[in-house]
Amino acid sequence: MSSAQRFERFSSVFLLAGLGSLVVAFLVLGLAPASMVNKSELNDVAASVPEDFQPYYKDAAAYRAGLLRGRDHYIAEACWHCHSQYVRPVSNEALRYGPVSQPGEYQNVLSRPQLFGTRRVGPDLSRESGKHTNDWHFAHLYNPKSVEPQSVMPVYSWYFELKKKDGSGLKPGENENSPDVVILPRQEAVDLVAYLQWLGNQVSSRSGTTYDPGAIVMPPRE
Amino acid sequence: MENNERPLVPQKLVTAHLLIAVLYIFIAVLAGLTFSLQFIDLYPFKGVALFSPGRVRMVHTQSVAYAWLANAFFGVIYYMIPKLTDRRIFSEKLGWFVFYAYNFLIFATVALILGGHAQGLEWAETPKILDPLIAVVVVLYVVNVVAAVWRARSKPFYVSVWYVLAALIWTPLVYLMGNFLPEYVFAGTSGAAISSMYIHDLVGLFVTPIGTAMIYYLMPVLLKRPLFSHALSLIGFWGLAFFYPLNSTHHYLYSPIPMWSQYAGIVASVGIHVVVYTVVFNVIATMAQDWKKAMTDIPLRFLFVGTICYLITCVQCAVQVTLSVQKIIHFTDWVVGHSHFVLFGVFSFWSFAWIYYLLPRLLKTPMYSQSLMNWHFWLSTGGIFLMQFDLLAAGLVQGMMWANLAPFIDSVAASIPFWWVRMFSGMMIFVGESVFLINVYMTWRLSRGVREPAAAAVPVGA
Numbered sequence: 086m087s088s089a090q091r092f093e094r095f096s097s098v099f100l101l102a103g104l105g106s107l108v109v110a111f112l113v114l115g116l117a118p119a120s121m122v123n124k125s126e127l128n129d130v131a132a133s134v135p136e137d138f139q140p141y142y143k144d145a146a147a148y149r150a151g152l153l154r155g156r157d158h159y160i161a162e163a164c165w166h167c168h169s170q171y172v173r174p175v176s177n178e179a180l181r182y183g184p185v186s187q188p189g190e191y192q193n194v195l196s197r198p199q200l201f202g203t204r205r206v207g208p209d210l211s212r213e214s215g216k217h218t219n220d221w222h223f224a225h226l227y228n229p230k231s232v233e234p235q236s237v238m239p240v241y242s243w244y245f246e247l248k249k250k251d252g253s254g255l256k257p258g259e260n261e262n263s264p265d266v267v268i269l270p271r272q273e274a275v276d277l278v279a280y281l282q283w284l285g286n287q288v289s290s291r292s293g294t295t296y297d298p299g300a301i302v303m304p305p306r307e
Numbered sequence: 308m309e310n311n312e313r314p315l316v317p318q319k320l321v322t323a324h325l326l327i328a329v330l331y332i333f334i335a336v337l338a339g340l341t342f343s344l345q346f347i348d349l350y351p352f353k354g355v356a357l358f359s360p361g362r363v364r365m366v367h368t369q370s371v372a373y374a375w376l377a378n379a380f381f382g383v384i385y386y387m388i389p390k391l392t393d394r395r396i397f398s399e400k401l402g403w404f405v406f407y408a409y410n411f412l413i414f415a416t417v418a419l420i421l422g423g424h425a426q427g428l429e430w431a432e433t434p435k436i437l438d439p440l441i442a443v444v445v446v447l448y449v450v451n452v453v454a455a456v457w458r459a460r461s462k463p464f465y466v467s468v469w470y471v472l473a474a475l476i477w478t479p480l481v482y483l484m485g486n487f488l489p490e491y492v493f494a495g496t497s498g499a500a501i502s503s504m505y506i507h508d509l510v511g512l513f514v515t516p517i518g519t520a521m522i523y524y525l526m527p528v529l530l531k532r533p534l535f536s537h538a539l540s541l542i543g544f545w546g547l548a549f550f551y552p553l554n555s556t557h558h559y560l561y562s563p564i565p566m567w568s569q570y571a572g573i574v575a576s577v578g579i580h581v582v583v584y585t586v587v588f589n590v591i592a593t594m595a596q597d598w599k600k601a602m603t604d605i606p607l608r609f610l611f612v613g614t615i616c617y618l619i620t621c622v623q624c625a626v627q628v629t630l631s632v633q634k635i636i637h638f639t640d641w642v643v644g645h646s647h648f649v650l651f652g653v654f655s656f657w658s659f660a661w662i663y664y665l666l667p668r669l670l671k672t673p674m675y676s677q678s679l680m681n682w683h684f685w686l687s688t689g690g691i692f693l694m695q696f697d698l699l700a701a702g703l704v705q706g707m708m709w710a711n712l713a714p715f716i717d718s719v720a721a722s723i724p725f726w727w728v729r730m731f732s733g734m735m736i737f738v739g740e741s742v743f744l745i746n747v748y749m750t751w752r753l754s755r756g757v758r759e760p761a762a763a764a765v766p767v768g769a
Contacts, residue, residue, distance in 0.1 A: 198489045
């Protein structure tokens with residue numbers, strides 16, 4: 086058998102190409118970087134309920150459960166296909182979004198599975214906490230064009246219910262534009278907004294309404 | 308030679324996989340086209356949870372990879388491996404079980420994704436509860452096929468067998484790694500390191516080797532000329548086995564994943580040049596033995612355009628993974644264009660060639676219409692090239708505007724003309740795949756009408 090022919094045999098293809106190459110790659114580029122970052126314990130996502138969410142969640146445990154549900158809606162609607170969750174140290178991203186992402190930030194249960202994303206049809210959300218008010222988020226989810234006329238984001242109107250101001254249901258023919266009709270967020274919308282307002286709050290120390298530009302670490306100009 | 312009671316190739320099984328694959332490419336393209344309407348404010352199911360654009364997008368990507376390509380590959384492998392090893396697959400009954408189970412799981416995937424139960428991992432959006440079932444079915448498939456290769460192990464194999472064998476080892480391992488580790492074990496940055504391997508290996512270690520095996524088999528067969536160089540194919544194969552698995556981190560460049568791992572991914576990605584040039588040179592040199600036939604026969608034209616797309620997309624890959632290019636094009640439509648070129652322009656085209664080659668033989672009926680085949684070819688080719696260059700341009704515009712700190716919404720507004728063109732290119736592809744579906748359906752119907760097996764065994768392009 087010539088030496089080249091050895092590489093055409095079942096055993097070399099099976100063991101060397103099939104198993105060998107993948108195992109080496111997994112150890113080098115999978116497990117090695119993963120275990121460099123991975124700490125044995127996940128950080129707590131929230132010690133207490135933020136002030137503006139106290140009407141919705143009675144204690145920290147309820148708030149944490151809400152964050153998890155909100156994360157699940159974020160996955161179910163594939164929000165992460167159009168919104169990334171990491172700020173790169175290039176292309177002026179720190180000026181646009183806030184501090185560059187650090188490995189340890191994602192060491193929590195809300196980042197398992199990780200939601201880094203690979204596309205930005207809309208902006209990055211890893212520093213979203215406190216950039217907009219809760220009401221802005223509700224309006225934006227119900228109909229994105231109501232707050233950003235050029236937005237191409239889908240509507241999530243089924244996260245809301247329409248009611249009369251006195252609490253009764255709508256009569257046939259009435260819609261969101263009829264007098265005395267209000268649009269109320271369902272629990273799903275509250276959970277999702279809680280999750281969005283949580284994103285990056287470890288870094289930005291959320292004030293509740295506006296993003297604090299003082300928290301931005303200016304990168305050296307490229 | 309084994310006894311000849313049963314035919315070597317499980318013909319009905321191959322036919323079933325190929326026919327259902329044709330149905331899936333139609334559904335996949337329909338979902339993609341529907342999703343593209345969201346970007347130009349024409350989305351037809353506004354406010355309907357079940358058909359929310361985000362969910363429809365996942366149906367699009369999942370159907371392309373797991374419904375269309377996987378079924379086409381499964382069918383072709385059932386044909387190719389027995390032919391090349393002269394051994395039957397382990398069990399045809401097991402094959403039918405895999406067929407029904409796998410396609411049931413695909414329906415379940417679509418239903419659960421539309422119902423809001425997707426998994427949050429890229430290319431692994433298959434709902435969590437289905438992952439273990441899919442892993443089992445895929446392992447059964449692998450056992451079924453590898454058994455044939457194992458029985459023939461005393462002989463040196465043709466290049467296509469190496470590729471299929473390696474891919475069948477890689478696929479279940481990659482699936483288990485990508486669907487379970489980032490979901491249950493590794494959070495955040497660590498999970499992303501694993502996830503990036505999955506994103507890459509799905510294309511690099513499942514789709515690419517099987518696709519390469521397909522063209523190495525079909526090209527010489529259709530041309531009736533030998534493969535240009537056996538040695539070159541050996542270099543290409545071992546280059547793929549060595550470089551591709553080490554590419555992964557290039558999907559998350561400038562992310563919080565340790566930088567040395569990103570550098571390693573970039574260096575290995577540049578090594579892809581070795582793989583691509585050997586494969587493309589080998590294919591084109593084989594084709595050059597009979598250009599006239601290669602340019603007139605429709606399956607060969609699909610193979611040729613797919614090869615050109617393969618060359619473009621891989622050179623593009625080795626350029627776009629460099630950090631300086633990543634600064635601009637990452638997160639933009641450039642990457643979307645690249646993915647479409649890979650999965651449609653290359654591997655779907657090669658699968659089309661196989662389907663046009665196999666169906667007339669399996670159904671013992673010539674294709675219903677040559678003219679529809681031509682339409683399919685030109686609409687698909689025109690559509691994918693238009694989409695590719697439109698999205699590359701859109702990506703550059705978006706990336707430049709972001710780097711220049713234009714308000715984000717301005718980059719959205721600037722993209723709208725590109726998204727219109729993308730919709731039209733998608734429409735071309737959709738019409739092309741509709742024509743394909745009609746042509747295959749009519750051929751199938753004719754084959755049901757003509758019962759005598761010898762009546763019309765005229766293969767296409769013979």
